[in-house]
Amino acid sequence: MLTSTKSILEKAYRQNYAVGHFNINNMEILQGIVQAAENLRSPIILATSEGALEYAGINFLYNLALTASELSKVPIALHLDHGKDMENIRKCIQLGYSSVMIDASHEEFEKNIKLTKQVVQLAHRKGISVEAELGTIGGKEDLVHSRGIIYTNPAKAQEFVERTGCDFLAIAIGTSHGAYKFSGSAKLKIELLKQIKAKTKIPLVLHGASGVPQSIVNLAQKYGAKLSGVKGVPDSQIKLAVKNGINKINTDTDLRIAFDAGVRKAVKEHPEDFDPRHILFPARALIQQVVEQRIKVFGSAGKV
Ligand SMILES: [Zn+2]
Numbered sequence: 537m538l539t540s541t542k543s544i545l546e547k548a549y550r551q552n553y554a555v556g557h558f559n560i561n562n563m564e565i566l567q568g569i570v571q572a573a574e575n576l577r578s579p580i581i582l583a584t585s586e587g588a589l590e591y592a593g594i595n596f597l598y599n600l601a602l603t604a605s606e607l608s609k610v611p612i613a614l615h616l617d618h619g620k621d622m623e624n625i626r627k628c629i630q631l632g633y634s635s636v637m638i639d640a641s642h643e644e645f646e647k648n649i650k651l652t653k654q655v656v657q658l659a660h661r662k663g664i665s666v667e668a669e670l671g672t673i674g675g676k677e678d679l680v681h682s683r684g685i686i687y688t689n690p691a692k693a694q695e696f697v698e699r700t701g702c703d704f705l706a707i708a709i710g711t712s713h714g715a716y717k718f719s720g721s722a723k724l725k726i727e728l729l730k731q732i733k734a735k736t737k738i739p740l741v742l743h744g745a746s747g748v749p750q751s752i753v754n755l756a757q758k759y760g761a762k763l764s765g766v767k768g769v770p771d772s773q774i775k776l777a778v779k780n781g782i783n784k785i786n787t788d789t790d791l792r793i794a795f796d797a798g799v800r801k802a803v804k805e806h807p808e809d810f811d812p813r814h815i816l817f818p819a820r821a822l823i824q825q826v827v828e829q830r831i832k833v834f835g836s837a838g839k840v
Pocket of ligand 1: 618713743744786
């Protein structure tokens with residue numbers, strides 16, 4: 537059975553660590569993530585973007601996650617990432633996702649509140665929790681893009697949480713989506729995070745938080761990937777964010793680069809081998825390795 541995202545994150549909030557949200561698009565990615573969580577006895581949040589639902593189909597991904605949760609010993613939640621389309625959000629709630637995100641952060645404050653409230657009402661009726669977003673996270677990934685960062689205002693965040701009743705809040709403190717997060721120094725606004733935490737008193741979420749680890753980037757590049765200038769959030773900044781109130785950390789880019797590196801290595805080293813299992817096995821193993829590394833940084837290892 538899938539576990540409630542709210543129960544996973546409330547424990548993280550009380551004990552001051554973060555739980556990884558990892559995006560899934562197919563079985564191998566999911567298996568790599570879940571194996572990592574089991575190895576480190578960590579709860580985990582699997583997430584599907586609207587792009588993933590388009591690619592694989594909502595029933596397919598839901599049932600993959602459900603199967604994983606039934607076979608696994610660690611708590612597994614399933615979350616809709618960046619829900620923008622009300623139909624998608626409705627479907628996820630009906631199917632029994634653990635939580636949904638309504639992303640109306642591109643709208644005016646009042647409109648964001650109105651849309652978020654609607655989703656909160658729908659979801660809470662079914663016992664499903666809701667993540668909302670206030671402020672704008674920069675960068676581009678999947679179907680989500682924005683030109684710049686608009687930092688979250690702490691007073692507005694307090695008002696937003698009170699008026700919408702959302703369960704978790706994604707905030708903008710300097711991260712960006714995608715693989716090119718910083719052109720200058722890679723620093724988050726930790727003071728701002730502290731102020732938001734003091735005012736909101738609910739689990740806070742960090743998007744655009746991939747680390748883009750150099751070892752995986754190097755591996756992908758060794759086998760032909762072109763990734764010059766990629767830059768993620770350093771582990772030290774993530775640790776600081778967790779220490780000061782982030783309880784859910786979204787990671788997608790790292791998984792993409794790991795998968796890409798694994799596939800490239802396999803096809804380049806064994807051009808005569810066309811067995812998909814041999815091509816995807818190293819990708820799945822690299823995903824597992826990257827996720828284990830993330831879980832250790834987030835502090836959720838051994839929390840099961
Ligand atoms: Zn995001």
